[in-house]
Amino acid sequence: MSQDIYSAEPEATRRSAGEAESSRASRGWWDRNADEYQSDHGAFLGDDRFVWGPEGLDEAEAGLLGPAASLSGLDILEIGAGAAQCSRWLAARGARPVALDLSHRQLQHALRIGDEVPLVEADAGVLPFRDGSFDLACSAYGAVPFVADPVQVFREVHRVLRPGGRWVFSVTHPIRWAFPDEPGPEGLSVAASYFDRTPYVEQDERGDAVYVEHHRTLGDRVRDVVAAGFRLVDLVEPEWPAWNVQEWGGWSPLRGNLIPGTAIFVCARD
Numbered sequence: 001m002s003q004d005i006y007s008a009e010p011e012a013t014r015r016s017a018g019e020a021e022s023s024r025a026s027r028g029w030w031d032r033n034a035d036e037y038q039s040d041h042g043a044f045l046g047d048d049r050f051v052w053g054p055e056g057l058d059e060a061e062a063g064l065l066g067p068a069a070s071l072s073g074l075d076i077l078e079i080g081a082g083a084a085q086c087s088r089w090l091a092a093r094g095a096r097p098v099a100l101d102l103s104h105r106q107l108q109h110a111l112r113i114g115d116e117v118p119l120v121e122a123d124a125g126v127l128p129f130r131d132g133s134f135d136l137a138c139s140a141y142g143a144v145p146f147v148a149d150p151v152q153v154f155r156e157v158h159r160v161l162r163p164g165g166r167w168v169f170s171v172t173h174p175i176r177w178a179f180p181d182e183p184g185p186e187g188l189s190v191a192a193s194y195f196d197r198t199p200y201v202e203q204d205e206r207g208d209a210v211y212v213e214h215h216r217t218l219g220d221r222v223r224d225v226v227a228a229g230f231r232l233v234d235l236v237e238p239e240w241p242a243w244n245v246q247e248w249g250g251w252s253p254l255r256g257n258l259i260p261g262t263a264i265f266v267c268a269r270d
Helices: 019-045 085-092 104-113 150-160 174-178 218-227
Strands: 011-014 075-079 096-101 119-121 134-140 161-172 200-203 209-213 231-236 262-268
Touching (some): 019 104, 075 085, 075 150, 134 150, 150 161, 174 218, 218 231
Parallel strands (some): 134 161
Antiparallel strands (some): 161 262, 200 209, 231 262
């Protein structure tokens, strides 16, 4: 889960957390931890690379948004953009991306790297765009795992997409919820119920959430996609490549070669 920089060590627990509390916690956590995150993972992510997850699956090879040559001239929304690395890659292919994130500090890192991509600070559940503003939408581990109501986010994405648009997002593979978030052998034994949807919460001494992560089973994710009006085109579970020897939190070559770590949902707006 998270490694927070906080005045006192947060208490890890499992309890309910609604939309407002989850949003507030995510904004605060990413603002506090953006510097460390970019320092630790910026080299792997690159300044203008589109990576779908810790396995290192690159959009240049995967083509989940479509062939790279077809992206030129398209309006593309990146949700949970962080430092806008993916948007920068899209811009280099001639697209017109907009990078949206809840965290002001993450967007400051986007400005530090370059100012060629428009940045928007907003909540993914209330997108500040007109209906039919974009041809494509994407999110690489952004927003979706941290929201209490993913269907609301998906409906907003559906609203701002034009007919024929595509929505592609990656999240931690749901099966990981049942295992400890450890990169070594201790992370290979089931420790919790895969079917327990109770959110993981880190809370301060007052009981206020400072980090929230929500679990949905694989079936839940599919139903959420359909409930928002999308058609599921593909579900990609990247395998761990031989070249990737790094550990990233609970992701590692050991675990990656045995159990999936990322799920990528490719959805169409008909």
